[in-house]
Amino acid sequence: MTEFALSTLAATRALRALFEPTPLQRNDHLSARYGADIWLKREDLTPVRSYKIRGAFTAMRKLRERDPNAGHFVCASAGNHAQGVAFACRHFGVKGTIFMPVTTPQQKIAKTRTFGGDAIEIVLTGDYFDQTLAASQTFCSEAGAHFLAPFDDASVIEGQASVGVEILDQLGKAPDVVILPVGGGGLAAGVTGYLRATAPETEYRFVEPVGGASLTAAIAAGHLVTLDQVDSFVDGASVARIGALPYERLDWIVPEQILRAPEDRICVTMLEMLNVEGIVLEPAGALSVDVLPELADQIRGKTVVCVTSGGNFDFERLPEVKERAQRFSGLKKYFILRLPQRPGALREFLTMLGPDDDIARFEYLKKSARNFGSVLIGIETKAAENFTLLETKLDEAGFTYRDISSDPILAEFLI
Structure with a gap:
């Protein structure tokens, strides 16, 4: 077993102080439709309704192990990473300063504050995320705090890899195919890093939104690429440039393994999962399910795991989702x-x-x-x-x- 796999097992054990493994649920509806054995890894059911808590907790834990006096952490995020950092700060009893764009919906601000309680301070600054990120890094340097990156960090990737550990433990065998959403690349790099060492026969498919396909661009070019424009609808995966470290660990991917999901079609999938299955998924959380029709011929008769990465959906957006779904259909x-x-x-x-x-x-x-x-x-x-x-x-x-x-x-x- 590789050093990364061993450290991922240790990270997974440490996470049990925070929450139990998220469910791996066989979905009868999807299995019957595609003639396959389809399972959903429900990362939308973590305490903060996304997998981001895994990386935030792991990075914070390892920093504190190296420096027991580390007591102030900073991040920049408009969503799931902020909530994961807030939850981890409260767990460890440390101070967190979370920078969010001024345009962040009040629902996300309120949830972040709920998870962090008195342990965190939220700073609203910048109309765009790049401005928010720059302000957070300047503050972090001046305050002597530790910056927690959302995906471009070895410890964060290790924490996200715990999803792969749980999949193998819960399924009891190696799945034939694992479908992973991709934004910054931390989840994909972590899960494949662990499974390629412990279940080498498993195949992978990666899904990006059409309006944020930075992995597609990087693999095609053979190097990191910054997209000129990004559609922010799939906010959990709308990243202009995949992380350098995740890309380094994903450079074995071939273009045929990457699929791109149209934003309007994702809305159709979100509504179907809500109306048929009663599962609330955010746009990024629906990516792995959204591409199943494209993979129908490839997955028939196989055991498939779709990672539903998050369920932080603001129902004020439901009319927009319905509108886009109707137009696409x-x-x-x-x-x-x-x-x-x-x-x-x-x-x-x-x-x-x-x-x-x-x-x-x-x-x-x-x-x-x-x-x-x-x-x-x-x-x-x-x-x-x-x-x-x-x-x-x-x-x-x-x-x-x-x-x-x-x-x-x-x-x-x-x-």
Whole structure:
């Protein structure tokens, strides 16, 4: 057994002072759908509802072992890492200063404060995370505190690797395939580092959001790459640059092992897991389940473990998730319709709607036109093919319209 595997076993034992192993649950619904033996490693059920507590605790424990006087820790995070650090600070009875962007939702701030209690201080600074990170590192240096990185740290990777230890112990055998979400890369580097040493026959698939595919870019280029733009929707995995140390430990990956999940499709998966299974997953936590349809032919008859990495979902975002899911599934569209300014024009349009078509939004965009008025109209339906029928009717009646559902610029300003 490798030195990393041995140290991971020690880290896993130490974690039991904090919480019991998260459940590894066979999912009958997914297993039946894909003809496979599919298990969910429920990292959404840790005390802070994400795996991040493992790395934060392990890094803090090892620092204190090397320096018993270490009593002040600093991190920068808008979410799960902050909550993990806060929980660990309270456990060890040390001081924590947690920097969060000013734009962080109050729900996440409140949860971080709950987990840390009197042990932590939250500093809100910076509109963007890079500003927050720079402020935290400056403060850390001036205060003589210890900075806890979210993923680019050997002890953090060791802590995240404990997920792999629990998978083997709970399953009682090596899984055929493990599907891992990737953001900064700490979880993927840790779990594969342990399992490749103890279960060499296991295969891996890695999942990134389309709008934050930094591992894909790095593997393609053969070196670290910083993405020019990142879609922040999958906030737990939207990282512009994978960590240097995780990348170093993942450089054996080939492009065929990486999948990219569209943000809107992730919303479909989140809603299905909530409505069918009663499982609340944040966007990053749904990544491993989201790609199962793409892997259907590869996993049939196999034992598959999907790591659901987190469940810190703010239900105020549910309307947005539903909206994006409907648009991805073709059940909701937005049109700009040129409506003739004559009596009966609106009634004529309404008669074209089918029994399953509902108007979800209706707004005049141009109210001063003499001959035509531009209307923003949102329509929900029960089957995607209903829109084909509607558009055929519009064309036959000579209506001028434009589908803006997939136009990112217009959708941002109008929808």
